[in-house]
Amino acid sequence: MHDSTPCEIINVDDLSASYEVAINENPANRVASSGGRGKRAVAKHTRFWTPGRTLHIAFLDGDDDFIQATMEAANNWLPHINLEFLFIEGDQGDIRITQTPGTYWSLIGTDALLRTEGATMGLSPDMRMPGFFAANVMHEFGHALGALHEHQHPEVNIPWDLRALYAAHGADQFADEDHYARTIVDERYLTRVDANEVRYSDYDPKSIMHYAIREDWTEGDFKIDLNLVLSDKDKAFMAAAYPYPAAPDE
Structure with a gap:
């Protein structure tokens, strides 16, 4: 299979806020600068969650088939990471998922904490192509985990x-x-x-x-x-x- 639906990484506008929330969540997100006095240290950070924590994941919409298929695909990450996923009702999750027909997108890792309402991830409900859908869900959850x-x-x-x-x-x-x-x-x-x-x-x-x-x-x-x-x-x-x-x- 050659074709895919390119996803859109959502970058936050305030790099300082991204840095602060990432470091507060997980101090290991600091990335040491390799030189260059002109480079701002605030630019040097990753966006990984704290190992061992539980990520609360909410669905803002979608039918049972969409929700079940998303959970099953996302859970493929769990055997390899020290995190737990708790799928919850309502709209207060650390990660909040909405259907976005024709496109896939996500905030990167801890940047999701800067969006206090609304979705932090969008998934196209391509339910007639289960392998394609699952691959894109795993991809977007990779972004949500910081990749x-x-x-x-x-x-x-x-x-x-x-x-x-x-x-x-x-x-x-x-x-x-x-x-x-x-x-x-x-x-x-x-x-x-x-x-x-x-x-x-x-x-x-x-x-x-x-x-x-x-x-x-x-x-x-x-x-x-x-x-x-x-x-x-x-x-x-x-x-x-x-x-x-x-x-x-x-």
Whole structure:
């Protein structure tokens, strides 16, 4: 399967508030700067929840099939992390899910705490495609747990055919950099994450956090089919972000 529905990461406007809420939730979210006096320390943080805590997850809408399928897919993360999910009624969860037909989106990790009302995650109710739906739910819950996109890994080297990639998304390779359609492609596919601002493991083409990449968007025969399950590196990365306490010495 090649096609997927690109998700939208929702970034908060107030970076200082994002930093404060992340550090208050989990002091390990501090990321040490590797130099450069001009760089603001507040930019250096991750957004992981406190290991061992229970995340309360509310559904703002959706029928029983949507809710059940979402819970089953999200729970695929649980064997690999020191967190609990408690699915609740009402609208007061740490993570609040709404149906958004045709699109998927999420705030990143602890940024959800900055949104005091309304949804923090949107899922398209693609219930006729259960494997596709489950993969997208796991992807969005990856974001909700603090993960970013794998195809924007700091060390990734995808051999993009830029003309083809832009054209496929209704943009011109030679448009101004602030042209809307080009900006969307740049943000969703091309902009790499700053290695100084994240925790990351080796690049993983099998990651649930990787977009599907069509072969006709690249030079040569490079492609990434839609990943439908958590990869071994996904599991290891989240296990490191949400570790269990070390066993006491006997």
